[in-house]
Amino acid sequence: MNDSLMLVTALTPYIGYDPAASIAKYAHKHSQTLREAVAALGPDKAGLTVAQFDEWVQPAHMLGPDE
Amino acid sequence: MADTTTRTETDSMGGIQVPVGAYWGAQTQRSLRYFDIGTDTMPPAIIRALGILKRAAAETNRELGKFVTVSERLRLTDEQVGTLIAAAQEVIDLRLNTHFPLHIWQTGSGTQTNMNANEVIANRAIEMAGGTLGSKQPFHPNDHVNMSQSSNDTFPTAMHIAAAEEIVHRLLPAVRELRDKLDARANEPGFGDLIKSGRTHLMDATPITLGQEFSGYVAQLDQDLTRIAGTLPHIYELAIGGTAVGTGLNAPREFAPRVAAHIAQITGLPFVTAPNKFAALASHDPLVMASGALKTLAASLMKIANDIRWLASGPRAGLGELSLPENEPGSSIMPGKVNPTQSEAMTMVCVQVIGNDMAISFAGTQGNFELNVFKPVIIHNLLLSVRLLADTCHSFTA
Numbered sequence: 001m002n003d004s005l006m007l008v009t010a011l012t013p014y015i016g017y018d019p020a021a022s023i024a025k026y027a028h029k030h031s032q033t034l035r036e037a038v039a040a041l042g043p044d045k046a047g048l049t050v051a052q053f054d055e056w057v058q059p060a061h062m063l064g065p066d067e
Numbered sequence: 068m069a070d071t072t073t074r075t076e077t078d079s080m081g082g083i084q085v086p087v088g089a090y091w092g093a094q095t096q097r098s099l100r101y102f103d104i105g106t107d108t109m110p111p112a113i114i115r116a117l118g119i120l121k122r123a124a125a126e127t128n129r130e131l132g133k134f135v136t137v138s139e140r141l142r143l144t145d146e147q148v149g150t151l152i153a154a155a156q157e158v159i160d161l162r163l164n165t166h167f168p169l170h171i172w173q174t175g176s177g178t179q180t181n182m183n184a185n186e187v188i189a190n191r192a193i194e195m196a197g198g199t200l201g202s203k204q205p206f207h208p209n210d211h212v213n214m215s216q217s218s219n220d221t222f223p224t225a226m227h228i229a230a231a232e233e234i235v236h237r238l239l240p241a242v243r244e245l246r247d248k249l250d251a252r253a254n255e256p257g258f259g260d261l262i263k264s265g266r267t268h269l270m271d272a273t274p275i276t277l278g279q280e281f282s283g284y285v286a287q288l289d290q291d292l293t294r295i296a297g298t299l300p301h302i303y304e305l306a307i308g309g310t311a312v313g314t315g316l317n318a319p320r321e322f323a324p325r326v327a328a329h330i331a332q333i334t335g336l337p338f339v340t341a342p343n344k345f346a347a348l349a350s351h352d353p354l355v356m357a358s359g360a361l362k363t364l365a366a367s368l369m370k371i372a373n374d375i376r377w378l379a380s381g382p383r384a385g386l387g388e389l390s391l392p393e394n395e396p397g398s399s400i401m402p403g404k405v406n407p408t409q410s411e412a413m414t415m416v417c418v419q420v421i422g423n424d425m426a427i428s429f430a431g432t433q434g435n436f437e438l439n440v441f442k443p444v445i446i447h448n449l450l451l452s453v454r455l456l457a458d459t460c461h462s463f464t465a
Contacts, residue, residue: 006311009311009316009317010316010317012209012210012317013137013138013317014137014138015138016138016140016141016207016209016210017079017207017209017210018079018203018207018209021079022079025079062314062316063314063316064314064315064316064320065308065314065315065316065318065319065320065322065323066317066318066319066320067320
């Protein structure tokens with residue numbers, strides 16, 4: 001599940017569609033997970049920290065609307 | 068040297084040249100390049116429906132505070148949201164139709180047409196605010212116009228809005244008009260009370276009045292009106308709020324019911340949120356059912372139009388029981404010939420509608436897991452059937 005690049009959808013409300021797409025493309029190109037891509041890009045280029053990634057991207061929290 | 072006929076638009080794939088006069092952006096331009104297939108483009112009813120949806124979504128996101136709670140970079144003021152809504156209103160009013168150039172034969176989810184709407188509304192709003200087209204500042208097609216939405220819930224929603232508006236405002240009145248005209252003739256002294264030979268197996272049978280024969284046509288159309296109206300309740304159920312796969316990810320919990328209420332308010336039709344969004348994305352059973360009702364109307368009209376042209380056959384060597392209006396010359400070689408052309412147009416429409424129903428039925432079987440990706444072909448054929456049936460009923464009545 002954590003290999004899915006489409007988990008990146010959870011980031012769009014926080015960082016916007018275009019930066020989120022850049023992370024997904026980077027991860028795909030470098031055969032990385034999204035988390036690895038965020039770590040490799042660093043907070044300035046990725047638009048978020050790994051800690052924020054861990055907080056915002058959780059499959060179990062992606063099963064319904066925002067509360 | 069700078070090209071003055073195009074400007075650069077960008078998306079996640081990079082930059083692409085777009086004609087300067089166009090409000091659309093990079094994704095629409097890519098679709099034009101890669102999907103130059105056929106001559107059928109998205110019908111105005113779908114473009115209007117997307118405008119209605121985008122306005123309703125902006126109003127709902129504003130109510131729920133979404134434009135304020137997003138990251139600071141993406142924040143919009145109430146006044147800016149008002150500009151977004153004004154741009155969507157221009158789409159609703161069909162003033163931006165030339166900016167929707169995409170073909171039916173594109174992605175099966177309709178994503179490119181949803182993005183076409185997002186791009187046009189964003190750029191028109193940017194222009195209203197005095198900004199630069201293509202800058203995505205302050206209005207972004209995905210982050211703002213598409214906020215709390217996915218193509219996977221917006222396009223099926225637009226399909227239902229377009230189908231309902233066209234059925235309610237165009238088709239049902241036209242069928243009623245024809246039904247009432249046939250009913251008036253059935254009860255007309257000197258017409259309805261004419262006694263003639265009934266026919267079964269094409270052969271002489273016991274007597275019948277012309278009024279009795281016509282009352283059968285009226286009853287068929289009454290049933291058709293009931294059948295078609297009976298498909299509307301499920302068409303009034305909207306997918307919006309399901310987002311990408313039906314779970315509602317990235318939309319507030321209150322978004323789905325509220326946006327449906329806004330759409331109901333804008334259209335004056337009783338739209339509600341679909342009780343199950345997974346079915347609303349992955350199947351199009353309500354539209355398959357509606358097409359079935361349209362096909363049944365086609366079956367009725369085929370019988371009626373055929374009877375009428377046979378009864379009017381002649382004038383010297385046919386049944387000659389009816390005389391039809393002589394509207395136009397019927398032959399380029401045979402002087403004075405007049406033909407039952409309204410019946411011919413109507414029966415051809417019926418053949419097309421039955422063919423459309425086959426395409427819609429097959430497309431409706433083709434959902435995979437969380438999405439049916441035969442959406443444009445379904446709505447293209449459904450709206451074509453509605454339009455042709457309405458127009459032929461009106462033309463036959465006139």
